[in-house]
Amino acid sequence: MKMNDFMVILNDCCNDVTFSFDGKPAGIMPEVENYKKNYHVWFGDKTKDYPSAETLMNDKFFNGRALKEIFSKLDIAVS
Numbered sequence: 001m002k003m004n005d006f007m008v009i010l011n012d013c014c015n016d017v018t019f020s021f022d023g024k025p026a027g028i029m030p031e032v033e034n035y036k037k038n039y040h041v042w043f044g045d046k047t048k049d050y051p052s053a054e055t056l057m058n059d060k061f062f063n064g065r066a067l068k069e070i071f072s073k074l075d076i077a078v079s
Contacts, residue, residue: 001076003068003071006071006076007053007057009078010028010030010039010053010056011037011053012030013030013031013032013037014030015030015078015079016028016029016030016078016079017076017077017078017079018076018077018079019074019075019076019077020074020075021043021062021063021070021073021074022062022063024043024044025042025043025044026041026042026043026044026062027041027042028040028041028056029041030053036051037051037052037053038050038051039051039052039053039056041056041061043061043062043063046061048061057071
């Protein structure tokens with residue numbers, strides 16, 4: 001999957017995304033409430049919410065690395 005395709009999936013807020021990184025399960029559960037997007041993200045036992053896909057992609061939440069940095073190494077499942 002290309003990064004642009006992944007961003008479309010995230011911005012649609014219709015699909016959950018799962019993957020693993022550094023041996024830990026991870027995922028993204030987007031939702032829209034009152035016309036505002038929110039991305040619930042987990043990595044191992046840590047969780048965090050993001051107000052935009054761009055913020056999510058740039059935050060170094062995954063063992064000190066941003067999702068955009070590790071994206072090419074991930075086997076992403078979309079449901």
